Amino acid sequence: xxxxxxxxxxxxxxxxxxxxxxxxxxxxxxxxxxxxxxxxxxxxxxxxxxxxxxxxxxxxxxxxxxxxxxxxxxxxxxxxxxxxxxxxxxxxxxxxxxxxxxxxxxxxxxxxxxxxxxxxxxxxxxxxxxxxxxxxxxxxxxxxxxxxxxxxxxxxxxxxxxxxxxxxxxxxxxxxxxxxxxxxxxxxxxx
Numbered sequence: 001x002x003x004x005x006x007x008x009x010x011x012x013x014x015x016x017x018x019x020x021x022x023x024x025x026x027x028x029x030x031x032x033x034x035x036x037x038x039x040x041x042x043x044x045x046x047x048x049x050x051x052x053x054x055x056x057x058x059x060x061x062x063x064x065x066x067x068x069x070x071x072x073x074x075x076x077x078x079x080x081x082x083x084x085x086x087x088x089x090x091x092x093x094x095x096x097x098x099x100x101x102x103x104x105x106x107x108x109x110x111x112x113x114x115x116x117x118x119x120x121x122x123x124x125x126x127x128x129x130x131x132x133x134x135x136x137x138x139x140x141x142x143x144x145x146x147x148x149x150x151x152x153x154x155x156x157x158x159x160x161x162x163x164x165x166x167x168x169x170x171x172x173x174x175x176x177x178x179x180x181x182x183x184x185x186x187x188x189x190x191x
Contacts (some may be wrong), residue, residue, distance in 0.1 A: 055079040114186035136171035140164045
């Protein structure tokens with residue numbers, strides 16, 4: 001973890017930033033916890049969940065909410081590293097407890113990712129006023145924002161391009177089709 005690309009950036013930031021009622025824990029504190037994970041054996045699931053929630057709050061505020069985009073990108077990289085650690089680790093080296101706890105955590109990560117994608121789309125619909133032209137305009141903005149667009153897979157990106165480049169009259173129905181497709185894919189993990 002010491003060669004993590006976000007460490008240099010994160011070390012320059014304060015531990016906690018408060019914006020109104022929202023408190024965002026900076027990457028320096030999160031990455032310190034991630035570095036400790038590699039030294040521990042038998043990390044408990046609750047600690048992984050706690051770290052992931054802190055990182056997600058940082059991403060939502062900084063990358064999608066108008067905060068420091070560099071901090072948001074670094075938080076996204078840190079969270080992706082944590083997710084790789086969770087998905088690739090063996091049960092004995094990862095957590096104390098039963099294997100089904102780990103499987104539940106993996107499903108929760110997948111569902112949270114789908115939730116973030118739907119949240120990006122919902123925000124576009126909301127900012128566009130729910131109209132065909134408004135949705136098309138917001139999807140065009142999404143296409144020009146690689147931080148948000150790269151969260152989607154290739155098929156979803158193709159659907160987004162179709163909405164942005166097509167006629168406005170079809171934008172809302174294509175948008176709804178993409179939204180439903182994401183929800184259907186997420187549904188298989190809700191057991």
